[in-house]
Amino acid sequence: MEALKQKIIDEGVVVSDTILKVDSFLNHQIDPMLMQEIGLEFARRFKNNGVTKIITIEASGIAVALMTGFNLGVPVVFAKKKEANTMAKQFYTSEIKSHTRENQVTIAVAKEYLSADDRILIIDDFLATGEATKGLLNIINQSEAKLVGVGTAVEKSFQSGGQRLEEQGIRVEVLAKILSLENGKIVFG
Amino acid sequence: MEALKQKIIDEGVVVSDTILKVDSFLNHQIDPMLMQEIGLEFARRFKNNGVTKIITIEASGIAVALMTGFNLGVPVVFAKKKEANTMAKQFYTSEIKSHTRENQVTIAVAKEYLSADDRILIIDDFLATGEATKGLLNIINQSEAKLVGVGTAVEKSFQSGGQRLEEQGIRVEVLAKILSLENGKIVFG
Numbered sequence: 241m242e243a244l245k246q247k248i249i250d251e252g253v254v255v256s257d258t259i260l261k262v263d264s265f266l267n268h269q270i271d272p273m274l275m276q277e278i279g280l281e282f283a284r285r286f287k288n289n290g291v292t293k294i295i296t297i298e299a300s301g302i303a304v305a306l307m308t309g310f311n312l313g314v315p316v317v318f319a320k321k322k323e324a325n326t327m328a329k330q331f332y333t334s335e336i337k338s339h340t341r342e343n344q345v346t347i348a349v350a351k352e353y354l355s356a357d358d359r360i361l362i363i364d365d366f367l368a369t370g371e372a373t374k375g376l377l378n379i380i381n382q383s384e385a386k387l388v389g390v391g392t393a394v395e396k397s398f399q400s401g402g403q404r405l406e407e408q409g410i411r412v413e414v415l416a417k418i419l420s421l422e423n424g425k426i427v428f429g
Numbered sequence: 430m431e432a433l434k435q436k437i438i439d440e441g442v443v444v445s446d447t448i449l450k451v452d453s454f455l456n457h458q459i460d461p462m463l464m465q466e467i468g469l470e471f472a473r474r475f476k477n478n479g480v481t482k483i484i485t486i487e488a489s490g491i492a493v494a495l496m497t498g499f500n501l502g503v504p505v506v507f508a509k510k511k512e513a514n515t516m517a518k519q520f521y522t523s524e525i526k527s528h529t530r531e532n533q534v535t536i537a538v539a540k541e542y543l544s545a546d547d548r549i550l551i552i553d554d555f556l557a558t559g560e561a562t563k564g565l566l567n568i569i570n571q572s573e574a575k576l577v578g579v580g581t582a583v584e585k586s587f588q589s590g591g592q593r594l595e596e597q598g599i600r601v602e603v604l605a606k607i608l609s610l611e612n613g614k615i616v617f618g
Contacts, residue, residue: 269506269542270491272499299487299507302459303495310461317458318488353458 241415254424267300279307282391285413289388291361304393305363319347332382336375347375354383367392370401430604443613456489468496471580474602478577480550493582494552508536521571525564536564543572556581559590
């Protein structure tokens with residue numbers, strides 16, 4: 241998606257060979273018009289797949305997921321990050337490795353918002369190692385809902401999370417695929 | 430706003446005399462169409478006030494704030510909840526009392542996203558004791574930006590946060606004002 245790639249070129253900050261900072265329009269400050277364009281594009285790609293619900297993880301996945309849900313006309317559920325000791329049996333939970341902190345994080349979705357009849361689209365802002373997506377897949381599997389696919393605004397494909405999902409037969413739609421951040425240079429795929 | 434009040438009547442769960450659970454459309458699962466209606470209504474109320482930026486707090490404020498930003502055509506910044514020891518000097522920070530946990534939470538906004546020229550609208554999902562809003566006001570004051578007003582989807586007016594803001598001369602716009610949750614009954618104002 242050209243508008244997103246251009247925004248990354250204009251405002252993205254390459255912090256290291258593996259870290260791209262897009263705090264000015266996606267992860268801290270949000271550009272609502274760009275989010276709407278992203279939502280429209282995901283809706284275009286998944287409109288014939290009978291999606292009944294979108295799932296994402298708080299906090300930075302919410303904007304992208306909300307606009308996709310708005311354009312597909314379906315509800316959005318955001319998994320909550322919790323401390324393990326606050327978990328109750330009315331939640332599906334999964335452990336994920338945090339990519340910013342060193343500890344594990346528990347993500348949780350209330351059982352009442354996922355059912356075996358649901359056709360779920362996972363939407364997130366970033367796909368890197370795929371740890372967060374793996375946690376959502378685990379939760380979807382517990383609910384026996386059907387996974388339609390995964391949509392990510394940005395993929396850092398050199399961290400191989402997307403490839404591993406596709407090797408499992410999962411459809412992955414990426415709006416801006418980044419092959420490399422080496423030497424401070426953003427290389428799109 | 431009738432659509433929001435009706436949704437609260439249909440799906441809200443009165444957990445106690447002070448706690449209303451609206452997880453099915455606002456705080457965990459999100460209804461994007463209702464969020465758009467809410468955003469349109471806030472935009473209608475604040476469209477002549479020269480708002481340049483919207484500020485909210487992660488995670489459940491993001492959906493309401495995003496749709497308001499979408500309809501006003503301005504960026505949205507969400508304050509991040511952090512542990513105090515991860516704070517760096519490029520952030521404005523404020524301590525707020527958490528209403529769900531017993532500890533204090535630090536909220537943070539990167540300095541680069543607030544300037545003295547900004548006219549800020551605070552948008553949140555809930556206004557209760559006003560602790561979260563007070564934290565945002567503190568951050569806005571540090572940045573020397575001008576506050577235009579506060580918009581909240583739901584106010585629990587019996588917890589007096591809105592009243593205290595208005596006593597400071599702050600404009601507070603509420604879409605669904607709840608006077609009481611006593612005896613399991615939702616009384617709107």
